Amino acid sequence: xxDQARQQGTPPARHQGATRLTAAAAALATPAATKVPAPASxxxxxAAPSGGRGPAQAATTQATIxxxxxxxLIEPVRAxxxxxxxxxxxxxxxxxxxxxxxxxxxLYHWSQICSIGASPDQVFEMQSMAWRSVTVFFAxxxxxxxxxxxxxxxxxxxxWLTSTVSMAxxxxxxxxxxxxxxxxxxxxxxxxxxxxxxxxIAARERPA
Numbered sequence: 001x002x003d004q005a006r007q008q009g010t011p012p013a014r015h016q017g018a019t020r021l022t023a024a025a026a027a028l029a030t031p032a033a034t035k036v037p038a039p040a041s042x043x044x045x046x047a048a049p050s051g052g053r054g055p056a057q058a059a060t061t062q063a064t065i066x067x068x069x070x071x072x073l074i075e076p077v078r079a080x081x082x083x084x085x086x087x088x089x090x091x092x093x094x095x096x097x098x099x100x101x102x103x104x105x106x107l108y109h110w111s112q113i114c115s116i117g118a119s120p121d122q123v124f125e126m127q128s129m130a131w132r133s134v135t136v137f138f139a140x141x142x143x144x145x146x147x148x149x150x151x152x153x154x155x156x157x158x159x160w161l162t163s164t165v166s167m168a169x170x171x172x173x174x175x176x177x178x179x180x181x182x183x184x185x186x187x188x189x190x191x192x193x194x195x196x197x198x199x200x201i202a203a204r205e206r207p208a
Contacts, residue, residue, distance in 0.1 A: 087202040092152050094198055098160060098191065099149035106142030109135050130177050134170055138163065157195070164188045 112135050115123040124132060141163045148156015168188040171181050178184075 087198060087205050091195075091198040091202045094195065095149045095152055095157065095160075098195075099146045099156075102142045102146035102149060102160060102163065106139055106146060109139035109142065113139055128177075130174070134174075134177050138167065141166075157199075161192070161195075164192050168192075 111117070113124050115125075118124075124135075127135075141159060145156060145160040145163050148159050150156070165188075168185050170177055171179075171184045171188075174180075
């Protein structure tokens with residue numbers, strides 16, 4: 001009977017031991033499975049720079065890289081040294097005066113086109129085709145020359161020279177348009193000579 005009881009009691013003991021091992025393994029596995037995962041929105045920490053460089057060295061390197069951008073290599077604009085009394089300044093002053101004269105001439109031609117202050121027999125429509133064409137030409141080109149001369153732009157001088165030479169040619173070779181005034185011809189030629197003289201002297205004083 002004792003041997004039979006032992007044989008009958010052995011399986012429950014083994015079964016109890018296996019149950020305890022299973023419970024212990026489950027207890028060990030439970031904390032690992034119930035860990036709370038890290039939030040997805042949490043920012044990842046930046047890894048330390050390789051080579052043992054610290055934050056100060058990394059900041060210095062970044063500043064050096066930023067300093068080599070094309071926009072950082074542009075030198076700041078500095079005011080030019082005053083050069084009073086130079087021929088270039090006299091040339092610019094002459095161009096500004098000619099800009100004012102061209103503006104007045106252009107407005108005068110536009111007043112003729114609009115027949116401002118003209119008698120009924122002297123309005124724009126009563127004039128000849130040559131007179132009207134020349135007047136419209138100078139009304140446009142004089143105002144354009146005034147803008148270019150005031151800005152001291154190269155194209156302004158070219159337009160002004162065109163207007164000056166054209167007026168002298170009209171007065172000299174087409175006297176039936178504006179009357180062929182010798183005073184106007186001499187004035188235009190004199191202004192042209194002054195401009196060329198100032199331009200040559202100003203170009204000579206510029207450093208090579």
